[in-house]
Amino acid sequence: MLEHLAALQVVLPLVAAPLIVLARSTRFAAAATTAVSYACLVIAVALASRVAADGAFSYALGSWQPPWGIEYRVDALSAFVLVAVSLTASFVAPYARASIAAELAADRQYLMYAMYCLCLAGLLGITVTGDAFNLFVFLEISSLASYVLIALGRRRQALMAAYQYMLMGTVGATFYVIGVGLLYLVTGTLNLADLGERLRGVEDLRPVLAALAFITVGIGLKLALFPLHQWLPNAYAYAPSMATAFLAATATKVSVYVLLRFYFTVFDPAALFERLPTRETFLALSVAAMIVASLVAVYEQDVKRLFAWSSVAQIGYITLGIGLENQAGLTGSIAHLLNHGVTKGAIFLLLGGIALRSGARAVTVGGLAGLGRRMPLTAFGLVIAGLSLVGVPGTAGFVTKWFLIQGAIERGAWWVVVAILASSLIAVVYVWRLVEVAYLRAGQGAPARLEAPAGMLAAGLAMTALCVYFGLFTSINVGGAADAAALLLRGAP
Amino acid sequence: MSAIPAYFGYWVTLFLMIAGLYILIARGNLMKKLIGLAVFQSSVYLLYIAPGKLVGGTAPIVAAGFTTYSNPLPHVLILTAIVVGVATLALGLAITVRIREAYGTIEEDEILERDRAGAR
Numbered sequence: 237m238l239e240h241l242a243a244l245q246v247v248l249p250l251v252a253a254p255l256i257v258l259a260r261s262t263r264f265a266a267a268a269t270t271a272v273s274y275a276c277l278v279i280a281v282a283l284a285s286r287v288a289a290d291g292a293f294s295y296a297l298g299s300w301q302p303p304w305g306i307e308y309r310v311d312a313l314s315a316f317v318l319v320a321v322s323l324t325a326s327f328v329a330p331y332a333r334a335s336i337a338a339e340l341a342a343d344r345q346y347l348m349y350a351m352y353c354l355c356l357a358g359l360l361g362i363t364v365t366g367d368a369f370n371l372f373v374f375l376e377i378s379s380l381a382s383y384v385l386i387a388l389g390r391r392r393q394a395l396m397a398a399y400q401y402m403l404m405g406t407v408g409a410t411f412y413v414i415g416v417g418l419l420y421l422v423t424g425t426l427n428l429a430d431l432g433e434r435l436r437g438v439e440d441l442r443p444v445l446a447a448l449a450f451i452t453v454g455i456g457l458k459l460a461l462f463p464l465h466q467w468l469p470n471a472y473a474y475a476p477s478m479a480t481a482f483l484a485a486t487a488t489k490v491s492v493y494v495l496l497r498f499y500f501t502v503f504d505p506a507a508l509f510e511r512l513p514t515r516e517t518f519l520a521l522s523v524a525a526m527i528v529a530s531l532v533a534v535y536e537q538d539v540k541r542l543f544a545w546s547s548v549a550q551i552g553y554i555t556l557g558i559g560l561e562n563q564a565g566l567t568g569s570i571a572h573l574l575n576h577g578v579t580k581g582a583i584f585l586l587l588g589g590i591a592l593r594s595g596a597r598a599v600t601v602g603g604l605a606g607l608g609r610r611m612p613l614t615a616f617g618l619v620i621a622g623l624s625l626v627g628v629p630g631t632a633g634f635v636t637k638w639f640l641i642q643g644a645i646e647r648g649a650w651w652v653v654v655a656i657l658a659s660s661l662i663a664v665v666y667v668w669r670l671v672e673v674a675y676l677r678a679g680q681g682a683p684a685r686l687e688a689p690a691g692m693l694a695a696g697l698a699m700t701a702l703c704v705y706f707g708l709f710t711s712i713n714v715g716g717a718a719d720a721a722a723l724l725l726r727g728a729p
Numbered sequence: 730m731s732a733i734p735a736y737f738g739y740w741v742t743l744f745l746m747i748a749g750l751y752i753l754i755a756r757g758n759l760m761k762k763l764i765g766l767a768v769f770q771s772s773v774y775l776l777y778i779a780p781g782k783l784v785g786g787t788a789p790i791v792a793a794g795f796t797t798y799s800n801p802l803p804h805v806l807i808l809t810a811i812v813v814g815v816a817t818l819a820l821g822l823a824i825t826v827r828i829r830e831a832y833g834t835i836e837e838d839e840i841l842e843r844d845r846a847g848a849r
Contacts, residue, residue: 369806369809372810372813373809373813376813376816376817380816380817380820383820383824384820387824387827392828392831392832393844395824395827395828395831396828396840396844398824399759399821399824399825399828402817402820402821402824403753403762403766403821406766406770406817407750407753407766407769410769410770410773413773413810414746414773414776417773417776417777420777420803421780426806
């Protein structure tokens with residue numbers, strides 16, 4: 237039983253989805269989704285503790301030995317991402333009940349749970365698989381499910397947002413397949429570890445360079461790397477609350493994982509970082525994302541879209557570590573997968589409650605007026621999560637920036653340190669705008685106190701508490717990330 | 730010009746790839762965009778399949794009299810990719826139908842125009 241945990245991690249949500257569709261019952265769907273999400277978290281933690289004790293291990297799917305069969309491989313990096321994804325899932329699943337009930341017609345709610353399970357299965361599958369083509373299949377499973385989740389938004393703009401995301405996402409995935417195809421033509425293998433071994437010491441071979449370009453652009457589209465982020469603001473703004481929270485906290489992070497995996501274990505890092513301008517490219521794009529997207533967020537009126545732009549900026553922090561390419565920088569990057577996941581997850585979960593109670597089609601900045609009176613707990617949670625976004629000491633966001641700044645100083649890249657501080661200052665501006673409206677401007681009419689439904693509020697506040705927990709006790713996020721960063725820098729496939 | 734017959738498969742792949750991407754970007758009609766997407770994805774099927782075929786090669790079944798085998802793996806991979814492509818296209822068409830119901834048009838510029846008018 238125990239040795240099959242790596243496969244169960246993916247199989248559980250994958251089997252839950254068709255069962256939910258067959259049962260056609262909202263109550264069963266909600267119960268199954270919650271149970272599966274918790275089970276996934278338990279499995280992920282078990283896998284992570286096994287990796288921490290005994291090191292990386294692999295699982296031969298169907299007993300077909302790698303490199304011929306599909307290998308599932310769990311090491312420090314994938315275990316960390318598995319925990320981050322399933323942790324978010326375990327908060328979103330209990331939240332979903334009230335949120336979905338308020339946003340969808342009763343006879344279609346179970347389908348949304350099924351899509352959520354499929355999306356979870358895809359994301360966990362991407363992380364656990366050790367096979368380049370299997371990774372593509374899981375990438376498409378999670379992407380197709382997330383297009384549907386976004387299209388289920390209440391406003392008609394959601395359809396167009398889902399369509400745009402579908403076009404961009406499919407082009408991205410197809411670019412990835414082209415890259416993998418070229419690598420397969422050169423090496424004759426699809427196993428990631430095997431690919432890594434065969435590509436070591438390969439001098440600048442044109443098909444390998446082309447594969448690198450295709451995979452970078454393809455995965456860059458999926459993770460919303462700066463100039464390729466056009467799909468993200470609309471998709472996050474118009475998706476149902478629960479979908480926004482889940483996708484913002486997990487989908488782009490898992491794509492970053494794929495990029496890390498390819499850059500540090502499949503391609504030869506020596507060639508990548510010494511002979512190609514990888515470092516400069518990633519530093520420039522990340523800094524552009526951090527500054528430009530934050531500035532756009534300052535002028536945004538729709539609150540969900542404001543935080544979507546802030547996500548683009550935060551993804552800049554994550555990719556910054558790839559450009560720094562040292563222990564501290566990568567630790568910051570990988571820790572931020574989790575730190576930003578809980579921060580943005582908490583924000584979107586709380587915003588879902590605000591949207592539900594305001595009844596408006598979209599939550600605008602002005603619509604938050606008097607929030608401190610109407611929903612004091614929600615407003616307080618939003619402030620704490622906002623502080624984590626800014627990177628105030630004692631919150632998760634600070635931990636990331638601490639390591640990134642350390643990494644930048646080690647590289648001697650002072651302009652990057654300045655950029656991190658500038659981006660944080662801009663974040664202060666857009667978070668303060670919300671705080672000012674919520675606490676200092678009175679709402680219309682008598683302020684009746686009405687918090688979000690208990691399930692939604694509890695999930696949102698629990699995730700907010702995690703922002704503070706990961707800021708004060710860093711053994712999980714920084715400890716796990718430092719192991720993963722060391723693994724990547726050793727360059728062993 | 731000898732490069733063209735030798736790399737015929739790659740030239741066709743490249744043509745389909747660029748043509749598909751061009752339709753996807755240049756056309757404003759949501760249906761035509763999906764057709765471009767389908768053409769673009771087809772080019773990848775060819776990229777995998779074409780190098781897997783050996784002239785004179787046969788199916789990889791060990792039997793007397795046959796020594797040259799074609800690689801079956803690309804076919805299996807592309808079978809999976811075709812299924813993914815079909816699913817994507819089906820979802821794209823379903824969303825296009827919903828867009829048509831919600832907006833009454835499937836021209837991108839008209840949809841954006843109606844959204845702007847609605848926002849005012």
